[in-house]
Amino acid sequence: MKLIDLVKVLDAQIIYGHEFLDREVLSACGSDMMSDVLAFVKGQAVLLTGLVNSQVVRTAEMVDMNCIVFVRGKVPDEGIIELAKSCEIVLMRTEMEMFTSCGLLYSKGLRGGSGK
Amino acid sequence: MSSLQLHFDVDGEDFTRAGEASGSIKRTLKELGLTPDIIRNVAISVYEGEINMVIHANGGMIDCEVLPDVINVLLRDSGPGIADISLAMQEGYSTAPDNVRDLGFGAGMGLPNIKKYTDEMEIYSTPGVGTTIRLKVYIK
Ligand SMILES: Nc1ncnc2c1ncn2[C@@H]1O[C@H](COP(=O)(O)OP(=O)(O)OP(=O)(O)O)[C@@H](O)[C@H]1O
């Protein structure tokens, strides 16, 4: 799946990164706990989260994720967007809640990680 | 490649800026052309240490040294220290208050995660004095 397909499935709004929407992604992770993302993510490219602060972007940066989806209509502030730009991490938001977002993406072929 | 030294002061008052040092180290390692695995192992470890400094120790200092065969990291703070290090090293052990959990941290995964992503890890801590962590990631 490409990021552009994610936008369609989640009826998402792109906050930053229009130029990167042809990035191919195979797996994703949904979490509001950055501790868990840091501990368990390996290779997943997309982070879905209901948490909105700069550490969400930092966490994605450290584990080499290239797209963050804010669920439940959350809106990141300018500082968060600037940080995402500096690491070329695509930001989008959807009105859908976490469970629905993950379920829809899974049904379209996106997978989770292998765990530990 | 000869040696390279980086030093950062970590502000304990500003949660928003936590991760600046780790981000900067990550960029430097990328510029040096190290492999993605090594960069990731160092970045995650330093970031966990940096976040700990901010949420548990009111800031500190990070030094990173890149040698031809190893990356050395030194994390130092003058925070409250850790009374029982083996307990703190256990997955799930955390003294983080609820407000830290609301920010997405405090699962008690940080120190075990550093252990997992580094080749060597040593912690020295004295309650009331501070905590020092030394890390090594080998460049194979
Ligand atoms: N620099 C430090 N100064 C004082 N105490 C610390 C420091 N680093 C860790 N600790 C103590 O060790 C515990 C475990 O740390 P660890 O990083 O594993 O988990 P955490 O920070 O609580 O949660 P997480 O890392 O999952 O967000 C902390 O809750 C805290 O009590």
Ligand SMILES: [Mg+2]
């Ligand atoms: Mg921690």
